[in-house]
Amino acid sequence: MLDLLNLPGVQPVDLQYDEGVIIIDAQVDAAQPPACPSCGNTLYRHGHRQIMFADTPQQMMPVRLKIDRPRYRCADCGKTLMPELAFLDEKRRVTKRLVGAIRERCLSRTFHGLADETGLAVNTVKNIAQDLIDELDTTVRYETPVIMGIDELNLAGSYRCIITNLATNSIYDMLEKRTQNHMKPFFRKLPDSENVEWVCTDMWRPFKRSFGPYLPNAKLVIDKFHVVKMASEALEHERKQHQAQLGRKERLRLKKSLRWLTLKRPHALTVDEQQDMALLRQNMPALAEAYDFKELFYQIYDEPDKASAMQAFEAWENTLPESKWPRFHALARTVHNHYSDIFAYWDAPARITNAYTEGLNGIVKMANRLGRGYSYDMIRARALYADHARKVGRGSVLPDSTTTPQKHVEYGPYIPTLADENGE
Numbered sequence: 001m002l003d004l005l006n007l008p009g010v011q012p013v014d015l016q017y018d019e020g021v022i023i024i025d026a027q028v029d030a031a032q033p034p035a036c037p038s039c040g041n042t043l044y045r046h047g048h049r050q051i052m053f054a055d056t057p058q059q060m061m062p063v064r065l066k067i068d069r070p071r072y073r074c075a076d077c078g079k080t081l082m083p084e085l086a087f088l089d090e091k092r093r094v095t096k097r098l099v100g101a102i103r104e105r106c107l108s109r110t111f112h113g114l115a116d117e118t119g120l121a122v123n124t125v126k127n128i129a130q131d132l133i134d135e136l137d138t139t140v141r142y143e144t145p146v147i148m149g150i151d152e153l154n155l156a157g158s159y160r161c162i163i164t165n166l167a168t169n170s171i172y173d174m175l176e177k178r179t180q181n182h183m184k185p186f187f188r189k190l191p192d193s194e195n196v197e198w199v200c201t202d203m204w205r206p207f208k209r210s211f212g213p214y215l216p217n218a219k220l221v222i223d224k225f226h227v228v229k230m231a232s233e234a235l236e237h238e239r240k241q242h243q244a245q246l247g248r249k250e251r252l253r254l255k256k257s258l259r260w261l262t263l264k265r266p267h268a269l270t271v272d273e274q275q276d277m278a279l280l281r282q283n284m285p286a287l288a289e290a291y292d293f294k295e296l297f298y299q300i301y302d303e304p305d306k307a308s309a310m311q312a313f314e315a316w317e318n319t320l321p322e323s324k325w326p327r328f329h330a331l332a333r334t335v336h337n338h339y340s341d342i343f344a345y346w347d348a349p350a351r352i353t354n355a356y357t358e359g360l361n362g363i364v365k366m367a368n369r370l371g372r373g374y375s376y377d378m379i380r381a382r383a384l385y386a387d388h389a390r391k392v393g394r395g396s397v398l399p400d401s402t403t404t405p406q407k408h409v410e411y412g413p414y415i416p417t418l419a420d421e422n423g424e
């Protein structure tokens, strides 16, 4: 029989099909009896044992090797022995090449899909994936970001803390929770922590308290999008108050919803929307006034330097009517509470923002598609070690299970690639 197995030390002797599974009988090549590992005497044959091992699929069917293995016994000490076959993973009852094939695929394919294809139990696939992840956690290291983003992301039922490299637009790490208990140890153990020059986060206080003591050279800048978002939310509050005042006739003449219209920036309005806006100014001057006020706040960020930005904010605040718009008043207070961290935006060498929302949505979609049965650890590994995002501009990055793992430094998975990830 032609050796289609190509496994050293065994020969295929028979092949059967059994309910969609290929079963290959294999015989171990004749060899000299081994020496007893305890006393050194030559062993004698002591029967044989048939053991099934899963192998890589063929003809799109799972493959089982039924290997007839000789056993030996020592006449002196009574020890019995079954010589090892180097290509087998004895513990899992699979060939090492099948383990390798699963390692290559388990971070991009579903465990169920791989289990169906190989005939292995889902848990076996999961265990192989877990071993790979543990290995990746100790061998792969991404370069500590000089400009670091800290954000939150609702993933697999909880808010997770996402650490990004804003200079390379890649993910650096992900923490299970965004509490100080999870963040402090992360920052305490962060390698090259002195390299971090800028940290961009939202206004959530525990972020600052968590990294403050551990990043000696880092300056905080509050993310622009979190700040201007509050102006949009304040306007939304006003819009809801005014919505009811709009007559039926006017409502019919608006081509888009009032919400859509008022959240848009003026330069982004289409010709139709500009007409809607004119209609709004005519019929709802109070809402139009609030809209202009939101816009005025956004324009603070168009200022070229810190001093003029501070002046623009002051001017904005001074024109804020005392008797109305409680949400805009709250926004003004928030800006004062985080004043230096917000205006640090103009100190940074580049305009730093966490404007990678689209890409992070890619991770959320991936997690949702996987659904239940995937722990946070697995989702994190898929986001952090997904080959397709990591190999942007590089070769394959999965460690080979047969070589000694070596540390190599890279930048982490590229967020735009994660954004259009479409796995199984």
Ligand SMILES: [Zn+2]
Pocket (backbone or CB within 6 Å): 036, 037, 038, 039, 040, 041, 074, 075, 076, 077, 078, 079
């Ligand atoms: Zn012996």
